[in-house]
Every structure is written in C-alpha cells, then in structure tokens.
Amino acid sequence: MKKAKIYLLIQSVLCVLLAILLACTAIGICREGAARQAENPLEPIYTRDKLAERLAPIAPLFLASLALTAAGLIRGVGEKPAAVRAEKRTEPPRSGKAVGLLRAALLAAALLLILAGIGNGSARDVFYKAARICTECVGLG
Amino acid sequence: MDRTKHAGRLRPSTRKLVQLYSALLYNAHLKGFIEGGIYTGKAKYACVPGLNCYSCPGAVGACPLGAIQNALAASGRRAGWYVLGILLLFGVTLGRTVCGWLCPLGLIQELLHRIPTLKIKKSAATRALTWLKYAVLAVFVIALPLWYGLRYALTLPAFCKYLCPAGTLEGAAPLLANPKNAQLFSLLGMLFTRKLVIMLGVGLLCVFCYRSFCRFLCPLGALYSLFNRFCLVGVRVDAGRCSRCGACVAHCGMDVRQVGDRECIQCGACMAVCRQDAISIRAGRVTLRAPAAGCADDTPDAPDKRRRLCRVLWALALALLCAALVYFNVPAP
Numbered sequence: 296m297k298k299a300k301i302y303l304l305i306q307s308v309l310c311v312l313l314a315i316l317l318a319c320t321a322i323g324i325c326r327e328g329a330a331r332q333a334e335n336p337l338e339p340i341y342t343r344d345k346l347a348e349r350l351a352p353i354a355p356l357f358l359a360s361l362a363l364t365a366a367g368l369i370r371g372v373g374e375k376p377a378a379v380r381a382e383k384r385t386e387p388p389r390s391g392k393a394v395g396l397l398r399a400a401l402l403a404a405a406l407l408l409i410l411a412g413i414g415n416g417s418a419r420d421v422f423y424k425a426a427r428i429c430t431e432c433v434g435l436g
Numbered sequence: 437m438d439r440t441k442h443a444g445r446l447r448p449s450t451r452k453l454v455q456l457y458s459a460l461l462y463n464a465h466l467k468g469f470i471e472g473g474i475y476t477g478k479a480k481y482a483c484v485p486g487l488n489c490y491s492c493p494g495a496v497g498a499c500p501l502g503a504i505q506n507a508l509a510a511s512g513r514r515a516g517w518y519v520l521g522i523l524l525l526f527g528v529t530l531g532r533t534v535c536g537w538l539c540p541l542g543l544i545q546e547l548l549h550r551i552p553t554l555k556i557k558k559s560a561a562t563r564a565l566t567w568l569k570y571a572v573l574a575v576f577v578i579a580l581p582l583w584y585g586l587r588y589a590l591t592l593p594a595f596c597k598y599l600c601p602a603g604t605l606e607g608a609a610p611l612l613a614n615p616k617n618a619q620l621f622s623l624l625g626m627l628f629t630r631k632l633v634i635m636l637g638v639g640l641l642c643v644f645c646y647r648s649f650c651r652f653l654c655p656l657g658a659l660y661s662l663f664n665r666f667c668l669v670g671v672r673v674d675a676g677r678c679s680r681c682g683a684c685v686a687h688c689g690m691d692v693r694q695v696g697d698r699e700c701i702q703c704g705a706c707m708a709v710c711r712q713d714a715i716s717i718r719a720g721r722v723t724l725r726a727p728a729a730g731c732a733d734d735t736p737d738a739p740d741k742r743r744r745l746c747r748v749l750w751a752l753a754l755a756l757l758c759a760a761l762v763y764f765n766v767p768a769p
Contacts, residue, residue: 310644318632318637322660325628347511387531403522404521406521411517420506421498423491425490425498429596429603432597433631
C-alpha cells in the first residue's frame with residue numbers, strides 16, 4: 296500500500312512539473328519573441344526550430360511520465376476516491392404527463408426555431424463561420 | 437489486485453466505445469489532418485451536440501458554443517433562431533447525456549483522469565464551484581459577444597477566444613503540427629501563449645479532479661443542465677425500488693445531490709452500485725440499459741428485445757460511421 300502511495304505521489308509531482316515546464320517554455324518563447332519583434336516587426340514570435348530547441352530538454356521527463364503511467368495502468372495502481380457520505384434527499388416525483396407535455400412543447404418550439412432560422416438566414420451564418428478557420432478560437436490572433 | 441479483474445478494468449466499456457464513436461463521427465474528415473485544412477462542406481450547417489472545435493481539421497459539423505456566440509454577436513443584424521432551435525433540440529432530447537456519452541472533450545477528460553495520481557475528492561467546495569460554469573455561460577458566451585456585437589458591431593467569441601481549451605487542443609495543435617501550415621507560426625503570439633497555458637492548466641486539473649472542465653467551466657454543460665430534469669434520454673430511478681441509501685450519489689464522480697439532477701451527466705455509472713436495481717437508462721418509455729435484475733415494468737421478453745434493439749442500433753451506427761468516413765474523405769468525381 297505504501298509503495299502505491301509513493302508511486303502516486305511521484306506521478307502527481309511529475310504531472311505538475313511537466314505542466315509547469317511546458318507553460319514556462321511557452322511564456323519564455325513568447326517573451327523572447329516579443330522582444331525580438333520589438334526590434335524587427337517581421338520577426339515571428341514562434342518558430343518550429345525554437346519550439347523544438349526548447350521542448351527537447353522536456354522530452355525525457357515527458358517520456359518518463361508516460362512510461363510510469365503505462366506501468367501504473369498495467370499494474371492497476373490507483374487511488375480510489377473515498378465515498379462521500381450521501382445526503383438522503385427525496386424530491387416529489389414529477390407528473391409524467393406534465394413532463395411529456397413540456398417536452399412536446401419544447402420540441403415543437405425547437406423545430407419552429409430551426410425552420411425560422413433557415414428562413415431568416417441564421418443557418419447560413421453558422422455555416423459561413425464554421426467553414427472558416429476561427430483564428431481567435433485556435434489562438435492565431 | 438486480481439489480474440482478471442484488472443484486465444476487465446482496462447477493457448473499454450460501452451460508454452467509452454460510444455464516446456470514441458462520436459469523437460470519430462464528429463471528426464470524420466480525416467484527410468484534413470493530412471492536408472492541413474478544415475472541412476468546408478455543407479455538413480457544417482449542422483451543429484454537433486458536444487464540444488468539438490469547428491477549426492479542427494477533422495470537424496465535419498459546427499460547434500454549438502461557437503455558433504451561439506457568433507449568432508449573439510450578429511443579433512443586431514439577424515436573430516439567431518437556428519442555433520437556439522438546435523440547442524433547444526439537443527437539450528430537450530438529450531440534456532447532459534451529451535456530456536456523458538457524446539462529447540469528445542468529456543472523453544479526453546476521463547482519459548486524463550485515468551492517469552494514476554493522487555486525486556481530489558468531491559466535497560462541498562467542489563459542489564459550490566459547479567456554479568462557476570453558469571457565470572462563464574452568462575459572461576463569456578452570452579454577455580460579451582452580445583455587448584460587442586450590438587455596441588461595436590464586432591464579432592467576439594469571448595469563450596472561444598479567451599477560455600476554451602478545445603480550440604487549442606483540437607484546432608491549433610493539429611493545424612500547426614502539419615508542415616503544410618508552416619506559415620501559421622507567424623500568427624502565434626500572446627493570445628496563443630495564454631490559450632496554451634489555460635489548456636495545460638485545465639488538462640492538469642483534469643488529471644487530479646474528475647471532469648473538472650465539465651464540472652466547473654463548461655458553458656455547454658451549464659446550458660444542457662437546464663434541461664436535465666426532463667430530457668427524453670437519461671438515467672431514471674424507479675421510486676418503488678429505491679431505498680434512498682445514497683450509494684449512487686456516493687459513487688458518482690460528479691457533484692450530484694440526486695441521480696438525474698443538474699450535475700448528472702447521465703453516464704449510468706451509478707447502476708453498478710445500486711443494490712436495489714432501481715436505476716436504468718431510458719429514452720422516454722423505452723429502456724436502453726436495464727439493471728441486472730431487469731426493470732419493474734419489464735415484460736418476459738423485454739431483455740431479448742433490448743438486446744435486439746442494441747444490436748440494431750450498433751449496426752446502424754457503424755453503417756453511419758462508414759458512410760461518413762467515405763463521404764467526407766473520398767474526393768468527388
């Protein structure tokens with residue numbers, strides 16, 4: 296049992312360390328790149344070579360964590376969260392008929408809204424947005 | 437640990453298979469990962485029910501969160517009835533069954549949580565934190581896009597731009613990993629760094645805390661939770677059999693107070709621990725998954741009917757997936 300706890304602790308520390316290192320790497324690249332860009336606006340902040348150079352030292356840690364994870368999963372090491380004492384609450388049962396009517400009404404409303412949306416062109420808006428790379432969504436500016 | 441029992445733990449459950457299936461179906465445009473571009477066909481008129489970034493090279497449908505933010509931003513020009521209708525449809529039919537069975541990000545969170553580490557147990561604090569996602573919904577999904585759209589005629593998908601980890605993971609990562617998109621590196625800056633740090637933070641939290649994005653941050657889960665009590669498909673408790681022992685709530689990884697409440701993702705994990713066989717998964721009156729002893733209202737041939745129904749549904753699902761893979765990847769003549 297103690298070995299399992301030590302394993303879980305080591306794995307937890309590795310995961311946190313990995314996340315912190317990756318975050319610091321990204322922040323470091325961004326800061327250095329921004330400083331270079333201040334002198335030369337055409338200079339990109341991120342380059343593939345820069346990323347590869349900065350991620351290379353983290354790779355062994357990542358592989359070690361991966362290997363430990365695989366070993367842990369195969370051996371079945373894992374802390375089972377202790378059961379939380381449940382509150383014994385009861386709620387009055389909803390009337391089946393009322394719920395059925397509500398569902399039917401909302402379904403009808405949904406279908407009407409979809410048809411109205413196709414008619415007023417908002418469906419086309421969804422398509423136009425989805426068919427283009429959302430640069431803000433993926434962090435490209 | 438008994439090896440046979442442990443081998444069973446490693447085998448994917450039906451729910452895991454359905455999650456994998458839906459992730460593959462939403463991202464059936466596999467050639468996008470090779471070509472480095474996104475799908476631009478007519479299927480993107482439709483929103484998928486789960487959180488799947490439409491800038492993912494494989495995505496074949498629109499993301500409902502992105503769609504609603506854009507609709508609200510454009511509400512000065514045109515009412516976004518279409519997206520509202522789609523969300524209402526998914527909410528009433530599925531509720532948070534989407535979260536438990538049909539969301540790729542939910543799958544990723546569960547896989548991350550499988551990494552053996554110390555875990556954060558649910559508590560009153562985590563239950564209180566579940567209200568945060570409603571604030572995220574109100575501010576980032578509704579208020580900010582609406583404000584910027586009406587006031588400045590600007591489209592600001594605030595949740596996607598500032599918070600969403602799916603955009604970085606499903607969109608940016610595969611796009612940037614493709615050598616054909618080398619020119620995209622010149623666009624990376626502070627925004628990308630911020631989003632990357634958020635993605636790492638959310639991922640780390642998911643390792644230690646079950647489905648932490650789902651529980652504390654996901655505005656789509658917040659939206660669907662409004663329909664959870666009366667959605668068509670979901671987990672149902674037979675009040676006649678239930679002894680109110682609370683084993684279901686104790687076993688659940690989510691911050692539920694009762695099976696089927698706003699925090700319930702309708703995954704059915706509680707069925708395994710219910711000693712009264714009071715829990716089942718239903719679609720209206722049709723039982724999709726019954727407890728071991730069957731349901732109280734079962735006819736003698738009900739188990740056989742359910743098995744046949746499951747086989748038919750799986751066959752249809754596989755046919756749909758094959759058709760989608762061919763349709764979205766084979767070039768038109």
